[in-house]
Amino acid sequence: MILLLAVIIVLLATIVIGSQWTAHTPAITGADGKPLPGSIAALEKVKLGGVDQWLIVRGQDVHKPVLLFLSGGPGASEAARVLRFNSELEQHFVVVIWEQRGCGKSYPALNPKAALTVDQYVADLIELTDLLRGRFDEQKIYLVGHSWGTIIGVRAAQQRPDLFHAYVGTSQMVDVQETDQMIYDMVLEHSRQSGDAKFVATLEKQGPPPYFGKSPIQPYATLFGREYALFEAPNIKDPEYRRDGDILMLMLKQPEYGWLDRIYYLLGLMNTFNVVYPQLQEMDFRQDATRLALPAYIVLGRHDMNNPSQIPEEYFNLLEAPSKQLVFFENSGHGMIWEEADKFHSLMVDTVLAETYR
Template sequence: MFTRRTPIIENAPNQIASLEKQLIGGVEQWLLIRGHDRNNPILLWIHGGPGGAQIGFGRQYSSDLEKDFVVVNWDQRGAGLSYAKTISKNSMTIDRMVDDLIEIVQGLCRRFHQQKIYLLGHSWGTILALFAVKRHPELFHGYFAISQVVNMRENERISYEFALRSAKDTSNTKAFSQLSELGPPPWNKLSHDHVHNKWLQKFGGGIFHDGNVMNLLIKPLMRGSEYRFFDIIKWTRGQLFSMNALQKELLELDLLNEVEEIKVPIAFCCGRYDYTAPSELAEGLYKAIQAPDKRWVWFENSAHSPIIEEQDLFVQSIRNTVSEWQSY
């Protein structure tokens, strides 16, 4: 019978390759911990969504980072392997999940005898990550904000206008008709989001700019050994559960009003074609936020997922930035 596992890292005597369940915030949650040398700095990767868990495919995009870091992937409360019917919808709040994140970081520091770690947030995960570094800067060397989310209402407005404009400019009558019928946000059904996201991906501003979701996400998910077949079903259910539970709070959030300063270095990494989390909003936060060091990195051939779309360039950018942050 196929069991969950993560392969060992060959020719690395001090390697770590562990897929494990931990009790975090009173809920069983899963971590994937991988690195060529367990003494390397820790990089905790906070996935998007809400509910976009990535233990099932993350290893296939982080193998080069594992040479320099102990890379930790976390399936968040209510997502992926950490989804369970017993999880209370009332416990699915931003505040509670930031507490989960901090608990994980403290546990990693104790376990690996390190005082600080690096934090990488993607999309929805950038919200949790930014609040974490604001609350406990002493735990972090620095923060990588990948496709930083700022204000979801403005996010959806800009995204919808882009999709509608693209439909008109390309004379795509089907897209224009469906998007016009949908109307501008806010939308009150996930099916409405589906219509918008379908055309957003078609016009190159979605999860991936040139690639398709099947080849870059679904196939790696099915090829991986960290999820069993029924875990893929759980992964899908966790996305629906997490989005439904967190959508209202997410739509009310504006990080420009929440975070004016952080006391750790921050790097904003954005895809030039990203209209899932439009970069113009992230640029506003970048200009406003105070930090010991802040930098902006464009990924010219990416939309929402430069970590996948321009993997080699992304890894090199992380390495270069960490090297320059050594003085902090």
């Protein structure tokens, strides 16, 4: 029995270690099935803020402008969705997906937890931007954030606007605490109106956000999970996203992840969120980020109830920038860049790139 258990453990360890060694991002191929000359498809480890972090770098032409994507979270990686739904961007940009410290392949950079601060994420971002500028011989790059990624995106754009052609904030976060309180009120009212007394009692027991303590993700997951089920999922109109958009299923299949990375992904959702999210409760970009010295594009989903549009639209009206645009995606919610991927690609190429690339 002991010998059998030892054999099983060795086999499992071999599978896990082997999956880590074979993790890769597939080559970009031409019509002949061979790697496209001048393309790049790389899975790379870099040192940022003194710790190892990972990048997925993909583009059909290394001489195209660089686009750095900042996943939502905190503690999550949206790489799998970007790879699945936004591959068209690789025709026009060198797309860099950053696995931030404490999430996905970069989960081991969770430690020290004292470094999991907004300031450190922004410092990592700026350091990464300089690395990319040097590597691809570009004076500036494009910065695209989604959800939590828009928080560190705005901060970096504030500090170093000279590094970026433009800032694109999709599902732009502005005031986390007020937004979450809106979600709480909305879900509570719906639960009352629909006669869901059990969930009303659950919400009343945990009370309105913000939540702190040892594991704040638990009450937030209860709230956000019900919000998604009630208001987001029913409004997903794109059949491809409805079929293939589940982030966990995509993550389990993506070749850039070994089995240890997949465990890291799940751990990041819990542990990094618990450290970082409570730090966001005092932010309000309507007070402290009303000027950006670069072109700014704010992209909102009309059916986004995870980040209702009232607050980001108010922020946009206050925002001063050399140029700015507010774009609503009418047939999508929080995941508008994947739900309406063609519209997002058109925005990035025909508007953002055309207006700002010099």
